[in-house]
Amino acid sequence: MHTYTLNTMAEAFACRQLTKGAVHILQSVLTNAELLENIKLILTEATANAVCHAYNDGDLGKVEITMHIHTPEHVELQISDWGKGFAQSPVSPKLSAPEAEDGRGLYIIAKLADTFSVEQHKGKNTLRIQITAKENA
Amino acid sequence: MTQLQFLEQDCTLIAQYVGELTLETAGACKKQLEEEIAKRTFESLILDMEKISFIDSSGIGMLVSLNSRIKGYGKSLFLLSPAEQVKKTLELVQLTEFFHILDEDDDALVLGSK
Numbered sequence: 001m002h003t004y005t006l007n008t009m010a011e012a013f014a015c016r017q018l019t020k021g022a023v024h025i026l027q028s029v030l031t032n033a034e035l036l037e038n039i040k041l042i043l044t045e046a047t048a049n050a051v052c053h054a055y056n057d058g059d060l061g062k063v064e065i066t067m068h069i070h071t072p073e074h075v076e077l078q079i080s081d082w083g084k085g086f087a088q089s090p091v092s093p094k095l096s097a098p099e100a101e102d103g104r105g106l107y108i109i110a111k112l113a114d115t116f117s118v119e120q121h122k123g124k125n126t127l128r129i130q131i132t133a134k135e136n137a
Numbered sequence: 138m139t140q141l142q143f144l145e146q147d148c149t150l151i152a153q154y155v156g157e158l159t160l161e162t163a164g165a166c167k168k169q170l171e172e173e174i175a176k177r178t179f180e181s182l183i184l185d186m187e188k189i190s191f192i193d194s195s196g197i198g199m200l201v202s203l204n205s206r207i208k209g210y211g212k213s214l215f216l217l218s219p220a221e222q223v224k225k226t227l228e229l230v231q232l233t234e235f236f237h238i239l240d241e242d243d244d245a246l247v248l249g250s251k
Binding site for chain 1: 157159191193195197198199202225229232
């Protein structure tokens with residue numbers, strides 16, 4: 001198993017670069033293009049969620065991605081912040097109405113992930129995601 | 138650097154966006170589109186999405202917002218030739234029926250060219 005941890009501040013540009021860095025690492029390991037695309041979208045949504053919701057305005061905290069690469073087809077992702085945490089469990093997010101402008105990020109993560117859980121421990125909030133390549137990919 | 142370009146053809150305004158449409162970029166794209174929409178005369182807006190390499194939920198939110206605004210003006214929005222990742226993400230959030238999506242063949246029909 002290989003483990004990588006990357007972090008930056010909870011700001012849109014920085015987190016986009018963070019995600020691109022993580023995907024760049026994974027590109028050298030993963031063999032499945034669809035899995036890589038799905039992880040890219042998951043990391044984008046999870047870090048964007050932290051940028052938008054974790055911290056109060058003007059209180060710029062940290063966002064961290066940890067990746068455990070078990071095999072080329074099985075990856076565990078942890079996206080953490082040290083902000084407010086989730087007001088309620090987002091583990092079964094519902095799909096927003098078509099006219100809604102917001103609220104699709106966690107739904108996308110839940111749809112793409114094999115498993116998806118939330119942990120809050122000593123001020124650290126972590127989305128823990130398991131994802132594997134699909135058989136027919 | 139502008140990632141949006143505009144072309145007017147008869148009563149149709151064509152906007153082409155190049156790059157990623159994410160939390161980082163969607164706000165500026167939305168602002169520029171709204172400014173152009175407000176000062177131009179058109180019946181339909183076609184957003185050429187062929188060169189949008191990646192979209193996230195913030196980008197999708199921008200499309201929903203744009204659609205609402207265009208409908209509010211009594212006009213129509215068409216999404217032209219979304220790239221594969223964009224199409225898959227719209228499918229994931231079940232919006233492929235909500236939007237009017239044109240593929241390349243429809244493009245020829247609507248624009249009367251190619």
